[in-house]
Every structure is written in C-alpha cells, then in structure tokens.
Amino acid sequence: MILKVIFPIVLVLLLTVFYFDRTYWRNGRFWKRAVGWTLAIFSLYATIFMAARRDYFPDDFTLLFRYMDLLFVLIVPASLFALCSFIGRRLKRQRQGEWTGLGLALVVALFYLYGMYVGSRKMEVTQVSFAHKDVPKAFDGYKIVQLSDVHVGSLNGSRQELLRECVERINNEHADLVVFTGDLQNKRADEIEPHRQLLSSIKAKDGVVAVLGNHDYAEYMSGTKAEKDSCVQLTVRAIEQLGWTLLRNEHLVICRGNDSIVVAGMENDGEGRFPQLGDIKKTLEGVGEGAFILMLEHDPTSWHRKIVPYSHAQLTLSGHTHGGQLSLFGWSPVSFVYSEYDGMYHNGRHSLYVSKGLGGVLPFRLGATGEIVVVTLNSKP
Secondary structure, eight states, rough: OGGGGHHHHHOOOOHHHHHHIIITTTTSOHHHHHHHHHHHHHHHHHHHHHHTTTTOOOOHHHHHHHHHIIIIIIHHHHHHHHHHHHHHHHHHHHHHHHHHHHHHHHHHHHHHHHHHTTTOOOOOEEEEEEEETTOOOGGGGGEEEOOOOGGGGGOOOGGHHHHHHHHHHHHTOOSHHHHHHHHOOOOOOOGGGGGHHHHHTTTOTTOOEOOOOOGGGGTSSSSSSHHHHHHHHHHHHHHHTOOOOOOOSSSEEETTTTTEEEEEEOBBBOOSSSSOOOOHHHTTTOOOTTTEEEESSSOOHHHIIIHHHHHSSSEEOOOOOOOGOOBBBTTTTGTTTTOOSSSEEETEEEEEEEEOSSSSSOOBSSOOOEEEEEEEEEOOO
C-alpha cells in the first residue's frame, strides 16, 4: 500500500531532514542533531519497511496504523514546518514563516489524532424517508436499515465497541429488513470470525440481506486466481453462516398480503481496478415492470452505468465511498472521484442513497461520521 507513494514520502523526508540540519541543528548542541537524525533514520527505515511488504495491505494492520501515526504526527507536520520556514526565510520573514509552519503542523497532527482515535469511534443514525408512487400500500411505513463498509479487520480490540454499539442501534430500530451493502472484511474471511457472534445477532422481521463489496473478493491479497477464488468462497460461507441471505446477481421477493417488493442484489460493479461483475439482466430476470425494486449494489458508479439505463429500480442503496472519511464544511476530496458519494441522489424515477458506511481499512473519520441508515418507505397516492 505504501509502495505507491514511497518515492514522494522519501523525497519529502530527506529534503526536510537536510533543511532542519542546515538551518537548526548544525550550529546547535550535539544532542539536538543526534535526536533529529535518529528520528529521521527511523522514519526512513519505517517507510521502506512498509513499502517492501508484499501484500497491497499488510496482514498486521497494527503496523500500518502505527506507521500512519508516524507519518501524520511527525513526518508531515515537520515537512510543513520546514516548507513554511524556507518560504519565510526567502521572503525575509523567517519568524512569520516559522509561526505559520508551527500552526499548520499542529493543525495536521491534531486533526489526524482526532480522526484516528476519536472520530473513527463515533457513529450516527441517519433517518431517510423515501416516498414513491410505486411503493405498495402494504409497504407504507416499511423500515429498512442499511449497514455498509464495516471492515471488521480494523475493528479489533477496543475498536470492537463501535461494532457493538452499531449492532445494538440496529436492533433497537426493530426494522422490517436489514441490508448490508458490502465490504465486510479488509482482506480475508478469517477477519470475520472474531465478530461472528456479534454480527449474527443482527435481527429483522424479514432477515438480513447482503451483497459483496470490492474488499470481499480477495482483491487485496497476493495469490493465483484459484487461490483468490477459494478465499472468496470462504467469505461467502462466512457471511451465510451469520444467517444472512447473500445475493449475487439475483433477487428475492418480500410479500405483505397481496402486495410485494423485490430486493435485488448485484455483484460489485466498479470502475478501474475494482471488480466489474454486475449483471443487471440476470439480477432482475423475471421481475415485472410494475414491481417496486430495492437494489443493493456496493459501488455507486454502477448506478449511472447499469442500473438507471437498464432497469426501473426505484431505489438503490450503495456504499463504497465512506463519504471520503474526511469532510470539511460539507466538502470532501472524494468528490473529485465520485459524483455520488454521500446521501440521496435522484435521476428521473430512479433514486440512489450512498451510505458513508461504518468503518474503513484506515479507521479515520473527520467530518464524515460513520453511520447506519434507516430508510422508511412511503407510498404516494
């Protein structure tokens, strides 16, 4: 994972160290220079060590988290201070540059520490009312709880309390249906086992229905295609052992008296390097034009590409984006990548809700609090 950005990190790190050495350490006391170069060598070694790991994501996520601490509490703040100091010296305003750099360094470090150790442990319940003329009368007031992007591999130890709170809040909703829209794990099915009892305690009148996300396809582990396919089957089995109904380009029908709705689950269908396995025709095979369809699809980019053009699915629930995990004054950098990344979107008779999800590979949340979504269906006259 670090390999993709190792050269910029190493370059910035070396430039920062040499600037500090020339400007602040060389003419100071020996211990300052010794401490500075010790920290620099350790940071350089840690960066190279993390980049040299074979898997895209390391097996031990604790090491990744500790490296992120080093990166955003030491390396990045120090580099910002050095940059501001350098600009200040060039403009003959060294003191102003140093104070500006110190302020930026503190802001970055504090924002990171809050997002990593406070914001990532928070969650909220988002209430959504969805009214549509195609919702059958018998399903007026039907309550659906959406859970997405749990990434249980990052919720071990004390972080499992977030998942425990999430399950408790889901069950307190007394929902008619709970849906899970992908990314249960980070890499492997064995991440699910420590949380199996907790996840299997999620209850709803019509059960729990799930689809797979890109992390559930063994995309981030090394191995042959056969080995990865085997890992996917282990994930599928683990999800089914939770008592959840897993939909893979298929659908089911939920009835209330003479009325019914269709719950459809399409395989992950993303763009670029993400799995593109969605088959909308197979997913909705045999579904009539007048049916109300609740579509579950992990990646929201498939909404414009496949769901809107090739189906009449009135409501699609997705995840994947995590709301960017960072949002400042309503803006997130993930908006450069996704046109739909957080909340409700409409296109004619089609609607899409993108959940911020609960967790993430990197448990960081700043202004994009993890959520469960409670969708209440309403029929229009």
